[in-house]
Amino acid sequence: MSLCCWLILVAFVPMTSGTNPGVKVKLTEKGLEYGRQLGMASIQKKLKTIKVPDISGTQKVSPIGKVEYKLSNMQIVNVGLPKSAVALVPGTGVRLSIGNAYISLHGNWRVKYLRIIKDSGSFDLNVNGLTISTSIAIKSDETGRPAVSSVNCAATVGSASIKFHGGASWLYNLFKSFIDKALRNALQKQICPLVADAVSDMNPHLKTLNVVAQVDKYAEIEYSMVSSPTVSKTSIDLGLKGEFYNIGKHQEPPFSPVAFSLPPQINNMLYIGMSAFCADTAAFVYNTAGALSLYITDDMIPQSSPIRLNTRTFGTFIPQIAKRFPGLMMKLLVKTVKTPIITFEPNNATVQATATVTAYAIQPNTTLTPLFVLNSDASVSAKLFVSGMRLAGAVTLNKMDLTLNTTYVGEFQVRSLDNVLQMVLKVVVIPRLNVQLSKGYPLPTIGKMKLVNTQLQVLKDYMLIGTDVQFTG
Known part of the structure; x- marks a missing residue:
C-alpha cells in the first residue's frame, strides 16, 4: 500500500455535475x-x-x-x-x-x-x-x-x-x-x-473500489462522484452519489438530495456524512421490491404469550369473528403502502412508516378468508452504528396509530386491538427487521481497509462518521 490508497477518496468516476451528493467524504491532514x-x-x-x-x-x-x-x-x-x-x-x-x-x-x-x-x-x-x-x-x-x-x-x-x-x-x-x-x-x-x-x-x-456495492438480493448502493473533489488547505472534500438502487434496475426515486455541509473536523483521518436522502433511497428500493411486507402466523408468536393468532383471541375483541369463524387459526399480512420516510435530527433518527394490516382466517382447506384491513401509521427510533466496514442499525417502536380501512365482519372498535397489534410488532416484526439491519450496508472501501476509533453522530439531515483508517496486507 502507499499514499495512493488515500486517493480512492478523490477518484470516483465523475457523474453529472450540479447534483447534490447523498454522501460526503472529508479526508483531513x-x-x-x-x-x-x-x-x-x-x-x-x-x-x-x-x-x-x-x-x-x-x-x-x-x-x-x-x-x-x-x-x-x-x-x-x-x-x-x-x-x-x-x-x-x-x-x-x-x-x-x-x-x-x-x-x-x-x-x-x-x-x-x-x-x-x-x-x-x-x-x-x-x-x-x-x-x-x-x-x-x-x-x-x-x-x-x-x-x-x-x-x-x-x-x-x-x-x-x-x-x-x-x-x-x-x-x-x-x-x-x-x-x-x-x-x-x-x-x-x-x-x-x-x-x-x-x-x-x-x-x-x-480497481477493488466498490463504486457499486451489492447489499443483498434486493439492493445495491452507488458511490460514484457527482462532481470533482474540492481541495482546500486542510482537507480534500468530495461528494458521492450515495444512492440505493434495485439490482439490475437503476430507477431514480421521486425525490432529490438536499444540500448539506460537513462541519470542520480535524480529530480523525476521515469523515463520512450520509444524508437522509441516502437512507430514503434505501427505503424506496426495498418498498419498490416488495420487501417491506411480512406474513405473520401463530408460530412466530412466543409460546409464553397469552395472545394467539386465532379467532378465539381476536373474538374477545371482535365477537363476530369468533361466531362466524370458530376454532380457526389466523394470519396477518403487514405491508407498507408507501415508502417510509427517514428523518435525521440531532441525536435522533426516526422512521415513519404507513402500512396496512390485513387479518385472515385460515380455513381447514388452507384458503384465506379476509376479516378486516387496518391502516397503521407507525414511528420507530433507529440506533445507528458502524460494524466493520458496514453501517448497521436497530429500531424500537415509538408509537402506532390504527384506523379501520375495510371490515368483512361488521363494525368494531379498532382501539381494542391496539395492544394486540403493538405486541405483534414488538415481538415479531421489529426483531425480524433488526436482524436485517444488523447485517449492515457497505461503506465505500478499497482492498483490506479497516476502520478504527470510529464514532457516529446523528445531526440535522445527516449522520456523521468520524474514523481513522488502517490498511493491512
Whole structure:
C-alpha cells in the first residue's frame, strides 16, 4: 500500500455535475499524513530496485594517456528517505516531496591502459542530498474506477562520493569526478520512473473500489462522484452519489438530495456524512421490491404469550369473528403502502412508516378468508452504528396509530386491538427487521481497509462518521 490508497477518496468516476451528493467524504491532514507514512515504505522499496546499467568509456589521464574503464554489476545496498512531506495544493491536488535522501551502491570496476595493462577491483558509491518532488494526478479508467499517475516529477542528486578497492585504484582517483557524474546521471534518470511505478502500482488496488456495492438480493448502493473533489488547505472534500438502487434496475426515486455541509473536523483521518436522502433511497428500493411486507402466523408468536393468532383471541375483541369463524387459526399480512420516510435530527433518527394490516382466517382447506384491513401509521427510533466496514442499525417502536380501512365482519372498535397489534410488532416484526439491519450496508472501501476509533453522530439531515483508517496486507 502507499499514499495512493488515500486517493480512492478523490477518484470516483465523475457523474453529472450540479447534483447534490447523498454522501460526503472529508479526508483531513491527519489522514494524508498516514498516507505519507505508507507511501514512503512503498517508494523506498521501489527505489531499492534501481538497475544501474554498466558504464564504460575512455579518459585521458596524464601522464599515462588513454585509459579504458568499465563499471559493472552495480547493486543498490541501501536507500534512506529520512525526510518527506505531503501537502494539499488548494484547487489542484496532492504534492509529495522527499529531501535529504541517500542511496548507497556497490559494484565492480576494471581498466585497461598502455594497451596491455589490465586491472580490476570493486567500489562503493554514496549519493547524498537526493531530493524528489512529484504531483499525483487522478483520473477514471475505462471501467469507471480510479487510476493514479505521477506527474511533474523532478529528482536531483546533490553529491556523490566514490571509493575504490583493489588494484591500481589511484588511477580512478585521477578521474573519478567524471565517473561520479556518469553515475549520478544514471541514478537520476532512474528515480522518477520508479516513483511513477510506485504510484502506478496502486492501480490494481484501486480497481477493488466498490463504486457499486451489492447489499443483498434486493439492493445495491452507488458511490460514484457527482462532481470533482474540492481541495482546500486542510482537507480534500468530495461528494458521492450515495444512492440505493434495485439490482439490475437503476430507477431514480421521486425525490432529490438536499444540500448539506460537513462541519470542520480535524480529530480523525476521515469523515463520512450520509444524508437522509441516502437512507430514503434505501427505503424506496426495498418498498419498490416488495420487501417491506411480512406474513405473520401463530408460530412466530412466543409460546409464553397469552395472545394467539386465532379467532378465539381476536373474538374477545371482535365477537363476530369468533361466531362466524370458530376454532380457526389466523394470519396477518403487514405491508407498507408507501415508502417510509427517514428523518435525521440531532441525536435522533426516526422512521415513519404507513402500512396496512390485513387479518385472515385460515380455513381447514388452507384458503384465506379476509376479516378486516387496518391502516397503521407507525414511528420507530433507529440506533445507528458502524460494524466493520458496514453501517448497521436497530429500531424500537415509538408509537402506532390504527384506523379501520375495510371490515368483512361488521363494525368494531379498532382501539381494542391496539395492544394486540403493538405486541405483534414488538415481538415479531421489529426483531425480524433488526436482524436485517444488523447485517449492515457497505461503506465505500478499497482492498483490506479497516476502520478504527470510529464514532457516529446523528445531526440535522445527516449522520456523521468520524474514523481513522488502517490498511493491512
